[in-house]
Amino acid sequence: MHLPSSLYLLFSSSPCSSHSHFCTRTINRFKFSFLSSISLALFMAPAFEDPNVLEGQTQSSSSPQRYSNPDDVSRKSKVTVVGSGNWGSVAAKLIASNTLKLSSFHDEVRMWVFEETLPSGEKLTDVINRTNENVKYLPGIKLGKNVVADPDLENAVKDANMLVFVTPHQFMEGICKRLVGKVNGDVEAISLIKGMEVKREGPCMISTLISEQLGVNCCVLMGANIANEWLKWRLLVQIAVEKFSEATVGYRENIEIAEQWVKLFSTPYFIVTAVQDVEGVELCGTLKNVVAIAAGFVDGLEMGNNTKAAIMRIGLREMKAFSKLLFSSVKDSTFFESCGVADLITTCLGGRNRKVAEAFAKNGGKRSFDDLEAEMLQGQKLQGVSTAREVYEVLSHRGWLELFPLFTTVHEICVGHLPPSAIVEHSERKPRLSIVESSIQYY
Ligand SMILES: NC(=O)C1=CN([C@@H]2O[C@H](COP(=O)(O)OP(=O)(O)OC[C@H]3O[C@@H](n4cnc5c(N)ncnc54)[C@H](O)[C@@H]3O)[C@@H](O)[C@H]2O)C=CC1
Ligand SMILES: O=C(CO)COP(=O)(O)O
Incomplete structure (x- = not known):
């Protein structure tokens, strides 16, 4: 909603x-x-x-x-x-x-x-x-x-x-x-x-x-x-x-x-x-879908594995910081369980979010995700695009957008405000950790 x-x-x-x-x-x-x-x-x-x-x-x-x-x-x-x-x-x-x-x-x-x-x-x-x-x-x-x-x-x-x-x-x-x-x-x-x-x-x-x-x-x-x-x-x-x-x-x-x-x-x-750690496990599963969309953009733009690995690393860092800022009870160790880094890797390599985002970038953002989802998944549903929007809403209402350049950029690309190539230009910016006092310890 x-x-x-x-x-x-x-x-x-x-x-x-x-x-x-x-x-x-x-x-x-x-x-x-x-x-x-x-x-x-x-x-x-x-x-x-x-x-x-x-x-x-x-x-x-x-x-x-x-x-x-x-x-x-x-x-x-x-x-x-x-x-x-x-x-x-x-x-x-x-x-x-x-x-x-x-x-x-x-x-x-x-x-x-x-x-x-x-x-x-x-x-x-x-x-x-x-x-x-x-x-x-x-x-x-x-x-x-x-x-x-x-x-x-x-x-x-x-x-x-x-x-x-x-x-x-x-x-x-x-x-x-x-x-x-x-x-x-x-x-x-x-x-x-x-x-x-x-x-x-x-x-x-x-x-x-x-x-x-x-x-x-x-x-x-x-x-x-x-x-x-x-x-x-x-x-x-x-x-x-x-x-x-x-x-x-x-x-x-x-x-x-x-x-x-x-x-x-x-x-x-x-x-x-x-x-x-209910929240930690659930946020890992939820947020990796946003990173998978970013990984798909990288694939669609044929930027190669080094770039994709960089995006995955930045994404994992944002997953951890976002989870811990929302729920201080979230444990670091959860990110090393299957729900954390392993799910991030498999989804960025082989998932539906990655696949449809790749097609979106290949089409220069001209075909909508809804269109591509219907054509490519035939009834199956993407979670990453709506999760990116939901995360963006949280970030903007909390004043945290600059703290999470990758999450923010994924949403802005999905809705057509930025071109797919922005995924690298924007994500590589250093997050402004000064905006939230406790953010440094979470990054
Ligand atoms: N497919 C996968 O590999 C994995 C999926 N998940 C998660 O599991 C959850 C479910 O995904 P999938 O089983 O893959 O579903 P899916 O994306 O394959 O299928 C869509 C499902 O939604 C149902 N549906 C369509 N309109 C509906 C409506 N108005 N109300 C209720 N249901 C409706 C369809 O009948 C169908 O069962 C998602 O959160 C997904 O992220 C988790 C791990 C792996
Ligand atoms: O959650 C998943 C794998 O653990 C499925 O990811 P996709 O929806 O991107 O296929």
């Missing part, structure tokens, strides 16, 4: 908060911590263990009931994936392979599909349920027979107690509004969404939006996880075909919940690590 400057109020470190949400949240937090301690006591196994090894093990006092009666369906966690794009479909596949192996989860994974009619006249949901394949967003890959596509959002979430949010970030506010009062009180959520909202009160991370709108705890999972990669002239559905990669779970307080998510996503080829 984009608001004119006049509507802006002061930014705070918890900018999405509102009184009414606070009450729901407090009650739900209490409910959640009570219920989750019970359910964790009942279900949790020691984290990071191989699910195959755990199945059927004798219980110790620290890993209670969970394995003593795996058939007790009333105690199993039910997972719903909200989203079914390129990454959403891969996430559903990953999760579904694990719910079949882990006795603490129901086998079935429900996947909410934003319904559309295919050129054949069939509904996408019907085709997914008939062929077990998301023919539009992840063609050629079987999702697992236990993935059930559901076009009805409320129905998809109603029985779930673990919700995985993975839609383009621009749709999340509407989705959350539709879900208010519709999710169970003991729900745990995780967001795989890279992006943020800019609201009247200031910037709002998507996990915070989910937490506050739905009154649930929300972790995040980010990382170097391009679902589709072009390798030589061949499309490789990288993670879906089970090539090794890594991801980072960011959690706020409860390590046991984080371990539950780690367990749900981990496979021998997908290694997941948990860190206590």
Whole structure:
């Protein structure tokens, strides 16, 4: 959501908060911590263990009931994936392979599909349920027979107690509004969404939006996880075909919940690590998309790898400074996890943001991003262009534009105020660190 400057109020470190949400949240937090301690006591196994090894093990006092009666369906966690794009479909596949192996989860994974009619006249949901394949967003890959596509959002979430949010970030506010009062009180959520909202009160991370709108705890999972990669002239559905990669779970307080998510996503080829830094992990995933747009401009202008590496370095520095200025709790070490430098590298080398920005620069900025996105991505969505605008809004309202020359320039190129070549001319300028006192320590 984009608001004119006049509507802006002061930014705070918890900018999405509102009184009414606070009450729901407090009650739900209490409910959640009570219920989750019970359910964790009942279900949790020691984290990071191989699910195959755990199945059927004798219980110790620290890993209670969970394995003593795996058939007790009333105690199993039910997972719903909200989203079914390129990454959403891969996430559903990953999760579904694990719910079949882990006795603490129901086998079935429900996947909410934003319904559309295919050129054949069939509904996408019907085709997914008939062929077990998301023919539009992840063609050629079987999702697992236990993935059930559901076009009805409320129905998809109603029985779930673990919700995985993975839609383009621009749709999340509407989705959350539709879900208010519709999710169970003991729900745990995780967001795989890279992006943020800019609201009247200031910037709002998507996990915070989910937490506050739905009154649930929300972790995040980010990382170097391009679902589709072009390798030589061949499309490789990288993670879906089970090539090794890594991801980072960011959690706020409860390590046991984080371990539950780690367990749900981990496979021998997908290694997941948990860190206590929700904002750091989420901002890494969000901001690297802006740097990827800059990297695409460099590619489109054929400036070479040295220039691209310089842009990536400057971008990483701005990612860190911006994250720490917004949330002083963000840890330096987070930038060295998969969600940080690794995701920055993979997206700047092979992502959709890079690819479309390259085409934009090749066309001298004469074709709009919307046009190029529709033609090149066929329904998939870019996050970097809108994130650049959202970051720019934050910077201009805080008086920080000169502190972030790369972020600022990316937005100005995207909206046509500057030519693509400005990416090097402007980014190489030294940021004026004197404008914000604490900025020096963050650069
Ligand atoms: N694709 C990738 O490689 C990765 C994507 N991500 C992140 O995951 C999130 C989701 O991306 P993808 O799954 O790749 O999606 P996508 O970009 O492939 O697909 C777009 C999705 O949006 C849905 N959609 C279209 N209009 C809608 C509306 N009005 N309301 C709700 N949904 C609508 C479409 O049905 C489709 O499922 C994004 O934040 C992205 O940055 C994260 C890691 C990797
Ligand atoms: O987030 C991603 C990789 O981790 C996907 O990036 P793109 O949207 O640029 O493809």
